[in-house]
Amino acid sequence: MAVDSLSVASSLLDRLLQVPDPRRSRGLRHPLLVILVLTACATLVVGHDSVTAIRQWAARTPQDVLHRIGARFNPLLGRYTVPSERTFRRVLAGLDGDALDTATCGYAADVVRGNALAPVIAVGDDEPVEREQRRVATRAVTHPRPAGLLPAAAIDGKLLHGSRTPTGQVFLVAAITHHRGVILGQRQVPDKRGETAVIADLLAPLDVAGMLLTLDALHTSKKTARLITGPLGAHYMLILKGNQPLAHQAAQALLSGTDTEFADHTDIDDDRGHGRTERRTLRVAACDDSLFPGARQVFRLRRDTGGLDGVRTSKDIVHGIVSLDADLAGPEHLNHYARGHWSVETRLHWTRDVTFREDNSQLRTGTAPRALASFRNLTLNTFRLAGRANIAHARRDLHDHTDTFAVYGI
Incomplete structure (x- = not known):
């Protein structure tokens, strides 16, 4: 195999070599x-979201790249030669899903740590900056990140609606920064109720x-x-609901009072966009391990939303608990952390459903649904490591095979 010369240029190939062959x-x-x-590489390009489309794209791979x-x-x-569609299906259906996820996510970790070159997506010199990229730049100015933030990750599960396996539909739990x-x-995991067991x-x-x-309320357990x-040496932000009634009641009691009483322990964030306005009001109170293991603060978050005219039409209140002291997180x-948790919905679940049409997929054999989710x-x-905000726009920038393989240094 002529891959030794590529091992320095692309950590992805090194990672994929660690996936065991099921054949x-x-x-x-x-x-x-x-x-x-x-x-x-085919998954990088717009329109190649099925095994048939992936093989069709692969069939046009230049000979020097195949070598x-x-x-x-x-x-x-x-x-x-390129493998047949049948071979693609058979191999993807028999892959070790955990090993594939470790390889693909490990590549991203290599880039973040500086152990691999960041991917580069070519953009035309005369092409204007697309709208989502401009929104990200504008928001960085209008809503700057608070100083002293810890790196944070959201954890949540997603059902692949079009999938079918002998045990039911495929349910995946992921962690995203x-x-x-x-x-x-x-x-x-087997289903949503088994989500906590795989954490x-x-x-x-x-x-x-x-x-x-x-994590959401489903994961709020001692x-x-x-x-x-x-063992993990990390911190948590958990939502308190009916599955933890005693802790929920204790948090409500600690956070009850007038706005004046909590004036020094409240943050208000106003946001406008996507056809609506939102005000997020969060107040905090100190607590200790007697309320929950590792607990240091409880919070109440009130979200008031409405139209662009500023009239509030809905209200939502949630309580939560964190293991961070007040000096680490006011x-x-x-x-900011509570809002950031929704990245798992907007930047993972929504993107895979809309941009990749994942819920429309009828792929049902073996581990193939999970394998394509991994890709x-x-x-x-x-x-995202290449600095692109709009995934659909970025996929359309890859017009030919040379540009696509160059993303991973091939």
Whole structure:
């Protein structure tokens, strides 16, 4: 295989080489790395969201690229060949999902740590900056990040609606960073009720020490709190609801009072965009381990939303608990973290559903639904690490195979 010369240029190939091949060695024609690399690169390009489209794109790969990634040479045809669609389907359906997620997310971690070159997406000299990129730049000025923020990641699950397996639909739990939207890891669980059981498996391989992990009410348990503040060496922000009635009632009692009484422990954030206005009012109060393992503060977040005319039409109040002391996170920080948790919805779930049409997929065999979800995560990480905000726009920038393979230094 002609991949040794690429190992320095692209950490992705090194990572993908660690994924075990599910096939028997006897009669093996096409190396696993070739199939994985072609799938990863095809997923970068708009319109290639199914196995059929991926193979169709791969069939037009230049011969020199196929040689570099170690594709099979057919002496009768005198050229390097691409695996058939059937081979793509069979291999993707038999992959070790955990190993593939470790490889693809590990590549992103390599880039973040500086152990691999950041991907580069070519943009035309005369092309104007697209709208989402301008919004990000504007928001950085109008809503600057508070000083002293810890790196934070949101954890949540997603159902692949079009998938079918012998045990039901595929349900995936992922961790994604608040600020850059980089997916750190992903694991599959039998259903939403099993989501909490996989948290340890998801977080254990990740370097989350010193980070703040934000989770919804489903994960608010003493076991999860002890895991995060103990072996993982991280901090948590958890939502309190009916599944923790005593802690919920205690938080409500600590946070009851007039706005004047909490004036020094309140942060108000006004936002306008996407056809609505929103005011987020967060107040905090100190607590200790007697309320919840590792707890240091409780908070109440009130969200008032309405139209662009400023008239409030809806109100929502949630209570939560954090393991951060007041000197590490004041009301302004907690308000920012609570808003950042929605990155898992807006920058992962929504993007995969809309940009990649994931819920319309009818892929049902073996681990193939999860495998393509892993490659979509890789695509999201790749574009965001290249500094792109709009994934659909970035996918359209890759017009030919040369530009696409160049993203990963191939």
